[in-house]
Amino acid sequence: MPLEIASAGQPRRLRLSGELDLSVAAQVALRLEVEAAGEGDLVLDLSSLRFIDSSGVRALIRATGRITPPGRLVLWSPMRHVGVVLSLMGLDRKGSRILVERGRDGDEGKAMARSFPARLSALSRIREFVRRRAVIDSFEPWVDEIVLAVSEAGANAVIHSGTPQVHVSWRPFGDRVEVEVRDSGTFKRTMPSAAPDQLSGRGFLLMMSVMDQISIDCGTDQRPGTVVRMVKRRSSELRSRSGSKRDAHRVASQAERVAS
CATH class of the missing domain: 3.30.565.10 (Histidine kinase-like ATPase, C-terminal domain)
Known part of the structure; x- marks a missing residue:
């Protein structure tokens, strides 16, 4: 499933859908670096991102470097398996300029x-x-x-x-x-x-x-x-x-x- 990047209806907020892997990571990194430049948080809605690998994570890290401090990269509502990859790669560690926000749909086991x-x-x-x-x-x-x-x-x-x-x-x-x-x-x-x-x-x-x-x-x-x-x-x-x-x-x- 190809990756799509679209506006999420608010300034500095994008929605990523599909799969973020090595085949598209370089192009995604360039797009995100352009979007990230400037002040304030950049929010990426990952609720429809079905797959991410290490190259995709690197693209997210590159984008973070373009955000003027104290702005952060906010990764909103990743699916469970995507969230596991982000955690294994250390993106949710304390003190990082990347914030993994589970969102209201990020809680398992809830009606x-x-x-x-x-x-x-x-x-x-x-x-x-x-x-x-x-x-x-x-x-x-x-x-x-x-x-x-x-x-x-x-x-x-x-x-x-x-x-x-x-x-x-x-x-x-x-x-x-x-x-x-x-x-x-x-x-x-x-x-x-x-x-x-x-x-x-x-x-x-x-x-x-x-x-x-x-x-x-x-x-x-x-x-x-x-x-x-x-x-x-x-x-x-x-x-x-x-x-x-x-x-x-x-x-x-x-x-x-x-x-x-």
Whole structure:
């Protein structure tokens, strides 16, 4: 994934996205040196930086030298694995002119909740929120499965609920994570089926296939508000890419019981 550097909407604040490695470190160092020149802190938002190596760290150190003291280089909200590299390279040592600021999303093991507009364009933001939380809370081996299930639940809420917002909550525990997708609409009951010619209900079937547990509180006209609760356990085996027809029919049977 190529590295991108963009303004974060405030003076002397930039957002780094992608991967900062040897292939781009020299160009990044030059760009950051230009941005760093002058007085005041330079803040780099690392919340979307997925990888950094020693050459990337050197680029950050070079930029620090261009900031007029007492200004500092502030590295804001790095992902957990990026933060580990920064720590190993000594960037968070006391007295350094580089400050690693974990930010509100830098705390592991905390329940988090976000609200998103009930629009198709917001689904990518829902996926990014869940993916980031999964990485921070060390559910990375299961991240793709969790993101897929939450995206399907979010899409159902956007398409069927007719409400202005979709609410997503993330609650990590030692052995599992629980994710809720909530709207304020009514539940559209569609029976899942593994039949190849069945078009409706397949998103729910997919959610059942990749998560360990799913429950639904169905919103009605008298009591609107649908909540889809999903659980992923650390003991889960990673699903193969191919799967099997037997598993598909087993999941369809489970889904029928949950939806009934």
